[in-house]
Amino acid sequence: MATLAMQSLGCEVAALNTVHFSNHTGYGQFKGTKSSAQEITTLYDGLRQSYLTDFDVLLTGYAPSATAVEAVGAIAMDLKKRASKRPGSFFWVLDPVMGDQGRIYVNEDVVPAYKSLVSHADLILPNQFETELLSGIKITSLQNLADAVTVIHRTYNVPHVIVTSVQLPAPLSSSASSVISFSTADSSSVSQDARQNNTLAVFGSTMRSDRSARLFKLEVPRLDCFFSGTGDMFGALMVGRLREAVFQDAPALRETASWISPDNISATELPLAKATEKVLASMHLVLEKTMIARNEELARYQSEDDNPDSEFAQLSDEERKVAVEKRARLRTSKAAEVRLVRNVDLLKHPVVKFRAKEWNQ
Amino acid sequence: MATLAMQSLGCEVAALNTVHFSNHTGYGQFKGTKSSAQEITTLYDGLRQSYLTDFDVLLTGYAPSATAVEAVGAIAMDLKKRASKRPGSFFWVLDPVMGDQGRIYVNEDVVPAYKSLVSHADLILPNQFETELLSGIKITSLQNLADAVTVIHRTYNVPHVIVTSVQLPAPLSSSASSVISFSTADSSSVSQDARQNNTLAVFGSTMRSDRSARLFKLEVPRLDCFFSGTGDMFGALMVGRLREAVFQDAPALRETASWISPDNISATELPLAKATEKVLASMHLVLEKTMIARNEELARYQSEDDNPDSEFAQLSDEERKVAVEKRARLRTSKAAEVRLVRNVDLLKHPVVKFRAKEWNQ
Numbered sequence: 211m212a213t214l215a216m217q218s219l220g221c222e223v224a225a226l227n228t229v230h231f232s233n234h235t236g237y238g239q240f241k242g243t244k245s246s247a248q249e250i251t252t253l254y255d256g257l258r259q260s261y262l263t264d265f266d267v268l269l270t271g272y273a274p275s276a277t278a279v280e281a282v283g284a285i286a287m288d289l290k291k292r293a294s295k296r297p298g299s300f301f302w303v304l305d306p307v308m309g310d311q312g313r314i315y316v317n318e319d320v321v322p323a324y325k326s327l328v329s330h331a332d333l334i335l336p337n338q339f340e341t342e343l344l345s346g347i348k349i350t351s352l353q354n355l356a357d358a359v360t361v362i363h364r365t366y367n368v369p370h371v372i373v374t375s376v377q378l379p380a381p382l383s384s385s386a387s388s389v390i391s392f393s394t395a396d397s398s399s400v401s402q403d404a405r406q407n408n409t410l411a412v413f414g415s416t417m418r419s420d421r422s423a424r425l426f427k428l429e430v431p432r433l434d435c436f437f438s439g440t441g442d443m444f445g446a447l448m449v450g451r452l453r454e455a456v457f458q459d460a461p462a463l464r465e466t467a468s469w470i471s472p473d474n475i476s477a478t479e480l481p482l483a484k485a486t487e488k489v490l491a492s493m494h495l496v497l498e499k500t501m502i503a504r505n506e507e508l509a510r511y512q513s514e515d516d517n518p519d520s521e522f523a524q525l526s527d528e529e530r531k532v533a534v535e536k537r538a539r540l541r542t543s544k545a546a547e548v549r550l551v552r553n554v555d556l557l558k559h560p561v562v563k564f565r566a567k568e569w570n571q
Numbered sequence: 572m573a574t575l576a577m578q579s580l581g582c583e584v585a586a587l588n589t590v591h592f593s594n595h596t597g598y599g600q601f602k603g604t605k606s607s608a609q610e611i612t613t614l615y616d617g618l619r620q621s622y623l624t625d626f627d628v629l630l631t632g633y634a635p636s637a638t639a640v641e642a643v644g645a646i647a648m649d650l651k652k653r654a655s656k657r658p659g660s661f662f663w664v665l666d667p668v669m670g671d672q673g674r675i676y677v678n679e680d681v682v683p684a685y686k687s688l689v690s691h692a693d694l695i696l697p698n699q700f701e702t703e704l705l706s707g708i709k710i711t712s713l714q715n716l717a718d719a720v721t722v723i724h725r726t727y728n729v730p731h732v733i734v735t736s737v738q739l740p741a742p743l744s745s746s747a748s749s750v751i752s753f754s755t756a757d758s759s760s761v762s763q764d765a766r767q768n769n770t771l772a773v774f775g776s777t778m779r780s781d782r783s784a785r786l787f788k789l790e791v792p793r794l795d796c797f798f799s800g801t802g803d804m805f806g807a808l809m810v811g812r813l814r815e816a817v818f819q820d821a822p823a824l825r826e827t828a829s830w831i832s833p834d835n836i837s838a839t840e841l842p843l844a845k846a847t848e849k850v851l852a853s854m855h856l857v858l859e860k861t862m863i864a865r866n867e868e869l870a871r872y873q874s875e876d877d878n879p880d881s882e883f884a885q886l887s888d889e890e891r892k893v894a895v896e897k898r899a900r901l902r903t904s905k906a907a908e909v910r911l912v913r914n915v916d917l918l919k920h921p922v923v924k925f926r927a928k929e930w931n932q
Binding site: 233253260 | 575578581582584588592593598601602603604606610613614615616617618620621622901904905913915
């Protein structure tokens with residue numbers, strides 16, 4: 211997902227896989243292996259010994275253990291060091307994948323590993339729960355959310371933050387269209403509350419020189435379907451679009467460390483906000499197409515299943531019922547696979563309909 | 572290389588990596604791991620248990636051991652079996668990667684492993700040396716080459732063959748523009764003879780019902796540079812283009828086992844020939860662009876190297892000389908990396924200038 215999304219925006223990608231799985235974990239079952247910290251480090255050493263580390267941007271996502279997170283962090287630190295004489299020449303986008311929906315789905319020791327890395331990143335992409343873990347603030351309102359982003363800027367000195375998945379209990383929400391977002395977790399964890407909301411929103415901020423938050427909010431209509439990999443898609447498109455926003459529209463930032471806009475730039479004029487507009491426009495269009503294709507595929511499965519089926523012929527009635535249900539669940543996951551390949555043009559040429567709005571708490 | 576090339580032609584790709592290397596082997600050094608046969612098998616089992624094996628085409632390339640080749644073969648056999656009730660619904664493109672330029676660069680036991688698999692493939696893509704290994708015929712002339720292709724059709728019953736890398740000693744060649752081709756081997760093995768030729772050619776054949784060869788030849792101007800990964804690029808584009816040629820231009824073949832054209836179709840009318848025309852057109856255009864970018868990059872390196880260099884400051888003169896030469900060699904490899912991402916449109920929209928010609932021995 212991430213590799214093709216970046217390639218579609220013209221990035222040459224060196225993909226260092228931290229897991230080698232047969233399928234995404236949204237299926238509820240998978241086979242394969244996880245990369246060890248040593249394997250990750252060795253691959254980077256291989257790049258280094260052949261002068262292949264002249265990267266402009268690093269995007270890091272899920273790593274399967276605390277030592278793997280540390281290995282990824284060491285790569286980031288080496289790349290930063292190499293670029294230290296040329297401010298703005300290297301940028302690290304870190305997605306601190308730890309959990310979602312109030313639940314940590316990595317080993318507990320991954321959390322402190324990320325906490326010690328975040329201060330070296332240029333942009334982080336936590337969801338609501340990860341924002342809570344990093345800030346120590348339980349997010350129960352939009353005011354809380356702003357506080358959490360401010361705390362993250364101040365605690366970690368991380369200049370850019372996008373909170374990609376906010377989901378507030380309806381009664382505490384400050385507006386009728388309370389905000390929720392896409393998620394990298396499995397569909398079972400999407401609560402009924404979330405499903406009742408009808409917009410998808412993200413919050414972003416580039417800190418000012420006093421490390422205060424400069425927040426914008428962007429909402430797009432929500433699609434009633436769980437898609438897997440949208441977090442990776444968001445991060446990957448952000449890599450291409452943020453770089454583009456800086457290079458095309460704010461060239462002075464190219465040689466500014468971490469591409470931090472001057473204080474007089476408003477939230478909605480930020481390259482981060484401009485990039486987010488394009489990223490969410492592309493994602494919304496691709497997910498709309500995916501949803502249509504998914505519904506067609508599910509309808510096709512349904513008519514197939516009305517026919518006699520030999521696959522489970524040797525099972526007892528009870529076993530067959532279980533097997534048929536499991537197959538239906540797996541097919542539903544497959545039907546919702548994001549249709550990226552056939553919609554690459556929508557990644558390249560989004561039509562921006564939804565604009566970032568300044569968000570004063 | 573293969574994944575993006577197939578995706579650019581609209582294929583949804585499940586990539587099962589048989590090696591995890593930091594870089595291609597053309598650099599002369601790399602780090603990383605090889606997949607074991609068990610890891611390959613396990614990943615496929617993961618796909619199978621979640622109903623994710625409904626593939627239309629399988630493309631197989633380099634596998635790092637005889638047991639890995641066997642594991643790949645077992646996957647192919649399972650996919651064939653699943654599709655056996657619907658002839659034409661599954662197609663296996665096998666690149667029998669064993670060696671090049673008279674040299675085997677895999678373990679010796681990989682050769683018999685491939686020999687026992689080839690008879691199950693629909694299309695194989697051997698280079699000249701691999702054609703010799705499979706046919707047992709030393710290719711010293713174009714007549715010999717035709718014999719070797721015929722022997723492969725007859726021995727293995729493999730319906731489609733494309734010989735991707737033919738290089739005849741100049742004195743024995745039947746024409747002034749003796750044929751050579753791109754190669755997947757490292758640049759050091761490209762002989763001086765090859766560099767003196769100025770065309771790049773491939774030979775293809777779809778067997779007739781009597782298993783005789785139906786040969787075509789296609790030549791494009793040769794670029795004076797070694798590019799790595801062009802064999803994978805050829806195979807990947809062939810997957811997309813052959814399927815397109817069958818589905819669009821010869822729909823009756825869609826339900827014909829192995830998409831074998833009737834005997835009355837001439838060599839140049841074959842879907843295999845039409846596909847090869849588009850594949851080589853795309854490749855020629857992309858490699859032309861790559862060569863321009865490579866020359867610019869090498870010129871840039873040259874001017875950098877004229878400046879004082881602190882990187883090797885602590886080395887002795889002799890050590891520095893060795894280090895500078897090694898760096899130059901590695902940079903030359905990097906400069907020639909195929910510019911695929913930025914030239915995806917040339918993969919999608921090739922301009923066919925060079926046509927396949929019937930080739931009667």
